[in-house]
Amino acid sequence: MQADRLSGGGLVDRSAPLPFSFDGEVYEGFEGDTLASALLANGVRLMGRSFKYHRPRGPLSAGPEEPNALVTVGGGAKADPNVRATVQELYAGLSAASQNRVGSLRFDLMAVNDLLHRFLGAGFYYKTFMWPAAFWEKLYEPLIRRAAGLGALSGQPDPDEYEVAHAHCDLLVIGSGPAGLMAALTAGRAGKRVILAEEDFVLGGRLNAESFEVGGKPAALWAAEAAAELAALPNVRLMRRTAVFGVYDGAVYGALERNADHLGAPPPGLPRMTMWKVHAPRAILASGAIERPIAFGNNDRPGIMLAGAVRSYVNRYAVLPGRRAVVFTACDDGWRTARDLRAAGAEVTVVDARPGAGRDEGFRTIRGGAVVDTAGRLRVSHVTLRHPGGTEDSASADLVAVSGGWSPALHLTCHLGGKPVWREDIAAFVPGATLPPGMHVAGAARGDYTTLACLRGGAAEAASALGVSPAEAPEAEDGAAGVSPFWRVKGAKRAFLDQQNDVTVKDVELAHREGFRAAEHMKRYTTLGMATDQGKTANIPALGIMAELTGRTIPETGTTTFRPPWTPVPIAAFAGRHKGKHFHATRLTPSHDWAKENGADFVETGLWLRAQWFRRGAEKGWRDSVDREVVETRGGAGFCDVTTLGKIDVKGRDSGAFLDRLYRNTFSTLPVGRCRYGLMLREDGIVFDDGTAARLGEHHFLVTTTTAKAVQVFRHMEFARACLWPEMEVSLVSVTEQWAQYSLAGPKAREVLARIVEPGFDLSNEVFPYMACGAATLRGGVPARLFRLSFSGELAYEIAVPARYGHGLAEALAAAGAVPYGVEALGVMRVEKGHPAGNELDGRTTAADLGLAALGAKKSTGFIGREMERREGLQAADRPALVGLRPVDPSAKLLAGAHLLEPGAAPKTETSLGWVSSVAFSPSLGSSIGLAFLKGGMARTGERLRMWDGLRGADVAVEVVSPVFIDPEGAQLRG
Amino acid sequence: MRIPCPFCGPRMLEEFVYLGDAALMRRPAEGATCDYVFLRDNPAGRHRELWRHEGGCGAWLVVERDVTTHEIFGAALAEARDAG
């Protein structure tokens, strides 16, 4: 029973009834309704409870500026909180629930807060919940969160899909009211590519909410015909339900399209929302204006609405929001509401704050009067009216329509730093001279309030933006928009300014008394203008009141500025498809599946997944597997996938000279068929990365990088080639993914390899010694590269094959008798051998710190980092340098990150001698071992120190030893 | 925000990585490296800077940009020396 639905008119389809529910109650609305209009049609005024005081609230507006009527739509994982009922399109089966209540909406148990309002004013949180600090987390915050809040998230993963997409056009038109439609027609008829974005689900803007005519026909009909013409133009794209929420550099506009929120059962594959990045060299902002409320006593009861919203409900939705209406206005526009309400059958009293305003139109009229107060528990029932002489009387009223004038919706003009300017004649901020590049503003958004001015302005701005001729504007009303600034009724009790944050006039007065006079301070102290509506209806009146209180003009008091987004945008929409496992790409080595079948656990290293260890049989913990892999490798042969190391192919006549300039050591002297370890510095002298270079030909090197720095090293080398020395004849190609590469290590590595290479390939030390490299053919005719490199200290080879043979090579190595080992065992063996890795190359260490000063020490040519490496500070004798550590008690555990102290020294920053960088349990030595940076370095070999870790409560006696724990002479790797 | 890559045309910012002042291309002889590494002009306005089209062709570019408005005036290939 839609008791408050008008029998005719409006843009609702009475032949399409839609059942829906609110707080469990089932109602019926029509196609074309919003949730708010459908509830109003059913006589429901109460739609929520306020944020702080839990006061009963109904809709204030009929659009996206709504502060009050926030509901949760849907249930379970799909529950969507803080949905504006004034925007939510009705569909069959829509299920909505009110928020921020304890108990039922009609009897909210937290409404007791309203009686405590004296104590809950501005700055309440700052003053009350101050001490002790420990109470915050446990007591205050949960209390505040429970008592004051908006809707709750489901707590479950969002089941919906979101899309991110790009769109391109010559002209983006933002808003489809009279200005936007004329702009789109002007550009569309001229053949330009146009995108018309409209937040609403119907094009036309205010034209759908007014009773006047445009071009000799009802305004909504003119709008529908204009929309139909645009829809027929192939160069025009109409995007309804699309809110342009932000302006970004380079003429990119962020727009959120709601694809499925109006559908009860969206078709499969349709995203819920699309985040559009619209590339528009020119844009027309035709976003209209937002009506301002007037602050008077108890002005927040359900049934008190903005006057323009009342016209929307009457004219667009065919809903009569009240039968005994009081229109309280400070501008001529309010009188339109009075006329439309009377035409719809309501009894209307007009209270105009301006003495002598308006003609006698047969309403009961109080000029120079005010609504002072209201009564009514869950809906307004009475108002107290003040007459010009000061006398007051009470009148019954079930609807109060309020208009304090209109403020241009100029938010998007501020997103790139534009500052609005105050226009005294319309008592409003309008866009300033600095607009986002390419943006023009038309219609009410720039302060042109008459319909004819909007129509003409839209056409003219589009014409000037594109250099085409303007579409001819139809006839329309062109009356002057009389308005006086009128923010509040003096002497009123509990007059709300920001209904979403429950900020009253008194709160602003209190902020003023307490010294928060700058507009920005006042907003933060009172919380005015925060939360989902961002003070769309509250900011200007609050500024007006602050100006009154400080005796300044509004421009002197402050300005308003706006940052993106114009309207709430779910984070999920920004993420689009980049969530879960699609958050970033995953790189798999060619042996990934083989490793998985063979018991590997994987670890993320950058984007790569690498085998961490291989679980065998009854191994219970990771240490069992890692220890076994180390023992089996050092006792026989093991292999590890090292495909993830960066591989850079360097070719050209100047390759050797080029590498000489990039590395601390020399490569131009390296014979063909040999490899060399290399250390790369940053220009500031700090070690950047290490790796090897293999000379495959006179003008051909293959350089490897660490896994972690592969991208940065290639970028750096390309920078050197293109930006520093473009005259050198050298070219670089990353071949990381083209080659699968394995390290084969252990005393039996040669035997294993002999089973894999084609028979006859000479692996003897004489022909293929330590640091040799060259091409080989594997059994089955697979082309390969062999490098005799060792990271583990064992006799070792690296074997590279084209990536497609990677899986097969892993199988072949295992079949030939090598055990697979993962990156943990790799790490253990490199610590045992004292090889620096990421923990040592931490962006603070020099070659000397790492004990690598001898590398390239005799080099005569320049290289990147050479001069800065010689800085005094980097040469200081007391710089911590690399050492090895062993616990005095072999069962004690070393910890990476721990500090080193003299025995007995108090643990303080000043007494720290250095830090532990890497630790491992060495199965070979049967104890924990570590690499550390220690002041004095290797000169302290044999000293006993204290390893102290306050964070983890460790205090262990350690001995300084050589960082090379295994085979210090290198006999094994040369064997 | 888009950068007009000489090879790929106008492409979105997220495909590029930023390095810094294009003055980095003028690596000095030894003796002046400290200034080269640590000192930069900080103009409020037009700035020539190095970007790499890493998510595209991989070229290092000299991009001229107004650092106060982020307006991009053009991009040239760094290794074409006239860009330096």
Ligand SMILES: [Zn+2]
């Ligand atoms: Zn490119």
